[in-house]
Amino acid sequence: MDSLPQDLTVKTPISARLGRFAHEWRAEDIPADVVEQAKRHMLDCLGIALASSGFDFGMRIANAMSGLAGPGAHPVIGHAMRLPLRDAVMVNGSFIHGLDYDDTHSDSVVHASASAVPTALHMAREHGASGREALAAYILGIEGSARIGAAAQGGFHQVGFHPTGMVGAFGAALTAGRLAGATAAQIQAAQGIILSMAAGSLEFLEDGSWTKRIHPGWAGVAAITATALARGGFKAPPAAYEGRFGLFNSHMQDKAPSDLSRCAERLGELWEMRNVALKPYPCCHFNHAFADAALALRAAHGLTAADIARITCRIHEGQVKVVCEPEASKKAPANSYDAQFSVHYAVCCALIHGRFSLDEIYDEEMIRHPAVLDLMARTGYAVDNSLPFPRYYGGELVIELRDGRVLRHREEKNRGSDGNPLSMADVERKFLENAGRVLSRSRAQRVLDLAMTLDAAQDVAALTDALSG
Numbered sequence: 296m297d298s299l300p301q302d303l304t305v306k307t308p309i310s311a312r313l314g315r316f317a318h319e320w321r322a323e324d325i326p327a328d329v330v331e332q333a334k335r336h337m338l339d340c341l342g343i344a345l346a347s348s349g350f351d352f353g354m355r356i357a358n359a360m361s362g363l364a365g366p367g368a369h370p371v372i373g374h375a376m377r378l379p380l381r382d383a384v385m386v387n388g389s390f391i392h393g394l395d396y397d398d399t400h401s402d403s404v405v406h407a408s409a410s411a412v413p414t415a416l417h418m419a420r421e422h423g424a425s426g427r428e429a430l431a432a433y434i435l436g437i438e439g440s441a442r443i444g445a446a447a448q449g450g451f452h453q454v455g456f457h458p459t460g461m462v463g464a465f466g467a468a469l470t471a472g473r474l475a476g477a478t479a480a481q482i483q484a485a486q487g488i489i490l491s492m493a494a495g496s497l498e499f500l501e502d503g504s505w506t507k508r509i510h511p512g513w514a515g516v517a518a519i520t521a522t523a524l525a526r527g528g529f530k531a532p533p534a535a536y537e538g539r540f541g542l543f544n545s546h547m548q549d550k551a552p553s554d555l556s557r558c559a560e561r562l563g564e565l566w567e568m569r570n571v572a573l574k575p576y577p578c579c580h581f582n583h584a585f586a587d588a589a590l591a592l593r594a595a596h597g598l599t600a601a602d603i604a605r606i607t608c609r610i611h612e613g614q615v616k617v618v619c620e621p622e623a624s625k626k627a628p629a630n631s632y633d634a635q636f637s638v639h640y641a642v643c644c645a646l647i648h649g650r651f652s653l654d655e656i657y658d659e660e661m662i663r664h665p666a667v668l669d670l671m672a673r674t675g676y677a678v679d680n681s682l683p684f685p686r687y688y689g690g691e692l693v694i695e696l697r698d699g700r701v702l703r704h705r706e707e708k709n710r711g712s713d714g715n716p717l718s719m720a721d722v723e724r725k726f727l728e729n730a731g732r733v734l735s736r737s738r739a740q741r742v743l744d745l746a747m748t749l750d751a752a753q754d755v756a757a758l759t760d761a762l763s764g
Contacts, residue, residue, distance in 0.1 A: 309536045312559040313439055314483035317469040320563060322431035329566045330750055333434050335722050336398050338746040339573055340391045340412045341372065341762060342726035345742075346653070347393035348373025348764070349733045352505050356393075356512075360386050369417050370763035373733045377763070380421050381516045387413040388512030392459065394653065395507075395635050396577040396729070400437065400570060401712055402686050403444025403462065404452060404580075408571065409511035410463035411436030411470050414518055418474035419755045426752030432470045434568050440466025441567035443536065446557040449613045449685045450547050452497065460495025460510025461546070465535070467518035475522050487531030488521035490542060500617070503632030572688075572712035573722065577653050578634070581614040581688050582641035584706035588692035589645035592704050600647060600666055602696050606674040608638050609691035609705075611684035619676045626671040634662050642692060643670040687712055733764065 347353045348371075357374050360382040367379030372387050391397050392409040400407050411433050419429035444451070444462040451458040468489050472482035493514065499507045525531065536542050536558055543551040576586050585608055592598060610619065618638040619625060628634040634644075634656055645651045647666050655661045682689040691705040708714035717725075723743065730739035738761070745758040752758070 308483070308533045309555060309558045310483045310486040310533060311479070312562070313469060313486065314472070314481075315479040316559070316562045317435055317439075317473050317482045318477070318479035320431070320435065320473075322427050324563065325431060325434060326566065329434060329568045330430060332568055332571075333430050333437075334747050334749060335719065336408050336568075336571060336573065337412055337430070337433060337749070338726050338743060339722060340397055340408050341742060341746060342729035343394055343396045344372040344387055344390035345734060345739075345762070346396075346729040346732045347390040350393065350657070352393060352508060353390055356389050356509065357386050369420060370759050372762045374764045380417055381519050384413045384417050384515040384519065385509070385512040387417070388515045389509045392511045393508045394577050394656075395579060396574050396653075398571050398573050398711075399580045400441040400444065400567060401572050401580075401688060401709075402567075402570060403441050403447070404449050404458060404685055405440050405444040405462050406459040406511060407437045407440035407444075407463055407466055408433075409459060410467040410514035410518070411440065413512070414467040414470045414515040415474065416755050416759055417515075418471050418519065420759055422474050422476070423754060424474050426749035426755055426758070428474065429755050430750055432473045434566075435473055436466040436470035437568050437571060438466075438562065438566070439469040441570065442558050442560060443542070445567075445685075446552055446555050447543065447547065448552065450550050450552065452617060453613075454547055454550060455497045456546055457495030457497050457507060457510055460514050461493045461542075463511050464489050464493035464514035464517045465542075467515050468521055471515075471518040471522040472525070475526060477522055477526050481522070481525040483533065484525035484529065484531040485518070485521040486535045487533060488524055488529065489517055490532065490535045492517035492521060493542075497617075499632065500636060503630040507632070570713050572709060573717050573725075575711050575717065575721070575725075576641070576651050577656050578641055578651070579618055579636045580709065581610070581618045582635075582638050583709045583711065584688060584690035585610075585638050585692055586641045586645045586651045587706050587710055588690065588704040589642045590649065590651075592692065592694060592702050593646050593649060596702060598646060598694070600670050602698075603646075603670065603673065603694055604697045605695040606642060606670070607693040607695075608642060608674070608676040609679040609682075609693060610638065610676055611680055611682040611689075612678045613684045614688065615676065615678065622675070626674065627668060628662055630659075631657050631662065638676065638690075639671045639674045640667070643667045643674060646670065683707065687714055
């Protein structure tokens, strides 16, 4: 376990290649635009976490974790409490993902930042790393999770696994290992240990259970735990991904991809951070193109619900199981989670209210709004595999009017993706709206300033302290 082969060929285990990259990679070699994008995405995550901290689920997560190991040195976002390292990562990672408003690496369908950001910030605080090193470790987690998830090409979702928690744990292991000063062999071992820890089930889709929210927090906990075990000499299986019972064969079985080269492709040359999409709406990313299409048609034609006879959402089959089925429940969401994962609700809510924000998702009266329910009854979907899933989450909205006209609007590339990016002004506006739910404008602006200058900071203490309530 003390050394790895110098010749890292394609026959070398994927975990070894990722481990070597995580250990040897130099922060100063990251392209400037990648660093800037990483800061924007970290800022976005922190704003969402601040908003989440004030919701009922946020209070329950924080209170539950505070009752385990007691107080510690790590701040909890939006709360006055401080917790031990792993408990703080559990809470803050869950907050980042809690509103389903966080970014997504499109090609892997993974919310990689939700586990990589808290792991990076708290491991950097624990080990006294600079802001630049924290950002580098965060980017490293994205690079690992993105590649591992992309190799599956959306396949984990098809068999009921949530890759944000499962795949995110492997990426976070690279982040944790880097900041803990682990050797390449130890980072490889941590990935093997993660294989017995990583988890994430899509069963929450059946009734809107809260388990999805904790997946990235648990991924960070698993990564830190696996890293400590690996540094202590704990033996681990070397073929975490391609082994007979490795990640892909065990979780996807006969659907496992035959080509896993994507898992360690062009490390240090191709930066997957550039392909992470920010969310303009607080719902499943698969619904965003449809919400934009609905708002565009509403604005262009002055549509009212009374004008509409039928709505069809043309969507790629890889997205159907998540946001279209079972259709009866998608047309009558029982709670906020149901609403976030219903393309029918995203479209009809946007058409009725002319907006689609946290208020439309987390207000039960909005979810049960009679006009929205009535319009959802006239809404369906059709498969369109010409859309570029999973690279982008596009969609086409077809609205048949009672006067016989048919209106169409197609969004080939979802807004917020690299092909249709949000501006920095959009990112700041979203952050200040989210942070403003729990912080004053001046305090929110301080967090923004600290996040956007993190690469010049001696450590992460000022930023993490500013986030505490």
